[in-house]
Amino acid sequence: MSESTKRKLSGAALEKVSERFKALSEPMRLRLVYALMDGEKTVSELVRETGGVQANVSKHLSVLLDAGILGRRKQGTSSYYRIVDESIFELCDLVCGSIHDRLVAQLDELGAPPRS
Amino acid sequence: MSESTKRKLSGAALEKVSERFKALSEPMRLRLVYALMDGEKTVSELVRETGGVQANVSKHLSVLLDAGILGRRKQGTSSYYRIVDESIFELCDLVCGSIHDRLVAQLDELGAPPRS
DNA sequence: TCGTTACATTACTAGATAACGATATCACCA
DNA sequence: TGGTGATATCGTTATCTAGTAATGTAACGA
Secondary structure (H helix, E strand, O other), rough: OOOOOOOOOOOHHHHHHHHHHHHHHOOOHHHHHHOOOOOOOOOHHHHHOOOOOHHHHHHHHHHHOOOOOOEEEOOEEEEEEOOOHHHHHHHHHHHHHHHHHHHHHHHHOOOOOOOO | OOOOOOOOOHHHHHHHHHHHHHHOOOOOHHHHHHHHOOOEEEEEEEEEEEEOOOOHHHHHHHHHHHOOEEEEEEEOOOOEEEEEOHHHHHHHHHHHHHHHHHHHHHHHHHOOOOOO
């Protein structure tokens, strides 16, 4: 487990960090990010895979683009989006781990009947 | 650098993960988390250190409490808050790193005059 | 018991934003 | 040039939420 620096952040840095978290705070945007795990895709493909509406998918994609999480390449009448910040997956893994740990702890608080 | 699993998440998991990110998407809440880096503190202490209003600080603290990021201990008329999910700092470190990398990349795009 | 201190909760307002239909833009082709 | 498909943007509405003042609650001391 990599150790954190625990360095205090300046006010401006806190703003930037919170903005990054905000970009990832919508289920639809996380769905798009995960849909792009296996390579770049067009908007239509993402619309099909996520079941979203075109205008909405397009807007969320531009939010992720502005946040520096995705990249875009235009070819013909299509736009191909791809992940450019791979640290996204480490972030999600960390969060999944801590959510898992918390649920296990809550189970233990109930008296841990199944174990022992 | 620890490698991510890149495992696809279910719909319910995506909801949970996005909720965790949402809890961290406010500068004020990050300020509170960082103020608690050096140990547990009372609400009044946090009000003093962050410059916030009591009601607002109290509300943000309860959001972080519900998210499982903070813990609370009551003693006398005071409430002592503390960090119970240390992975928070790794999250922030990751985000800081990727923000830094992105800024460096933007500098390079400008032609990298200083580093011939 | 009365007052005080510390904290939580409620009620309200202003601002942000997600979702969606409609429209605009742009590339391509006949 | 006109038509079509792909994407982006606009306008609107509904929902959410941060902030704040006022009030509620609980513990402690005189």
